[in-house]
Amino acid sequence: MTEKLTICLVGPKRGGKSSLLASLTDCVSQSAFGYSPRLRPALQPISAAEFSEGRRMLEILDSDAGDYERLRRDFAEGGVATDTLDTYDYFFRLTLNGAVAPEIAARGPWLLQVVDAAGEIAVPPDGAKVAILNDVKDKFGGQLLGAEAIILVLPMVRLEDSGWVGNMARLIDRLAQSRERRARRIVVAFSQYERLFVRLGPSAFTYACDPAVALHVLRKALRAAPWLEGLRALETTAAVRFTVTSAYGFTKRWQNPNIDPHQPGERRFRRAGIEEARGFNEFWRPFLTAEPFLFAALGLDSAFTFSFQQIEARPE
């Protein structure tokens, strides 16, 4: 059996939606997630035709996966802001090759359509008049309502000081009130998790790997979230989870956050003299960027996905 589903990425601009997506396949291939290693997931970018026809096309030697490869290249070069002229679809085949409950295994493989759109479309800055083309707004609105899963990507900032929290709350309220919404799973992913650990040097990864630390971070971050009640309303028909993610991750071997302070802008560490993505590969290991997608597709919890109940439980 093959299960097809659509996942929509939503969040403010510069929130890390495209980076989360660009680092997804690397996170899975490096097993840099909080799922059991025995799950052994595999994720391959596929073409739109393969997604729509639902049958496997053997392109063993063709590694150019089109739009997704372009997205990964752009991410390696510092990223390109997603424009507001359209919404953009990426397709993947997810398979589980390890130990998994038979009722889950029977649903696979999973064909995923991930919809990425500029933050300005769904969550514009509060008070801003952003001229978005109406047909693009309508298209993304339809995709949001029709998606089986929604991933809300939020940067790890003080929510009360962010310029978009009001529009985010309104979007969640509208989603909660919509009867046409099909979403069965909703993941709130806080991106840029590595930034919290920049002063911890080589101990950074040790702390980041502790689910209790992630839970504490989420509790603190959500304290100022005015949209929690809206999300709670969504929970009546959908499974809601919270998680943290890091597209830059922590460096291999050295374990510090992968942000090179000697580079202009925000860049990952790279081997000097080696061009393009290969220069990054020696150090780059994204962290937990697979979590939102795997939960959205499978409904399986990892050590780093937390429910409302866990978030609201009294800390021990």
Place this chain on the structure above:
Amino acid sequence: MTIGPRDGDEIVIERLHYGKLAVGEELRIPPSEGFGVTRRSRGLDPSFDSDFAPARLLGLRRFDAGAVDDTNPHGCLAVRSAPARFAPLAPLVLMRTRFRPEDGERGQGRRYQQSAIWAADFESWRRNPRGVLALADAELRARPDLLSEEASRRFQSEALRRRLDRAPAGAVRPATTAYVVDLLCSYAYRGEDCLVTFGEGCDFTSEAEFLASVGYALSLLPQDYPRWRDISLLSGLRCALPGICLRYLPSYRAAQRAA
């Protein structure tokens, strides 16, 4: 839209800018600014905005950095007749677009798409293609608008009015110009698509020379040349347009030599 034929050598150009608003000398994008139409001259109807999107003008499913082969800091260039929806006015559309860093011209950070689009009447193009291309070379820039400029001014600005030069300065490559004239004549009644790519260092030394030479070649065509509306020019763009497409690709010769 009020674009229509004008008398003499004057050209009236309606403008539309898509991108982000910038601040300072380096034209840095403040974190508060998002994508949008940042300038639209009074003669353009907002309902046409989506038709001026770079992907639609270039006939692409999506326009991304992979479509750009650009060494020109002003952006890559496309010149074409407007798609059918604009009929019967069907103006000429000129577009410069580029991916520039959000942290300023010399920045290293995340890039975003900045586009500047001109729509002008087709007769001016037919009468004086050389002058139109010289004007685009001199003035069309994919440069962000300033946040400090009031929105009311940016969205109610007058169309540009310029007098086209009959014999603009600019080096012309006679051999390549003759080749382009030959090509255009041979395709005049064939009705087939044709893509010709010129590279840097061999065919032309720069985009300016490409525009000057092709402009000169086009100025030699009779005004009743049957495929005027099929002619398009691209510079720094890897895609192709249907019809007779003349493309300047800086990396083209280097790639051929390497092969």
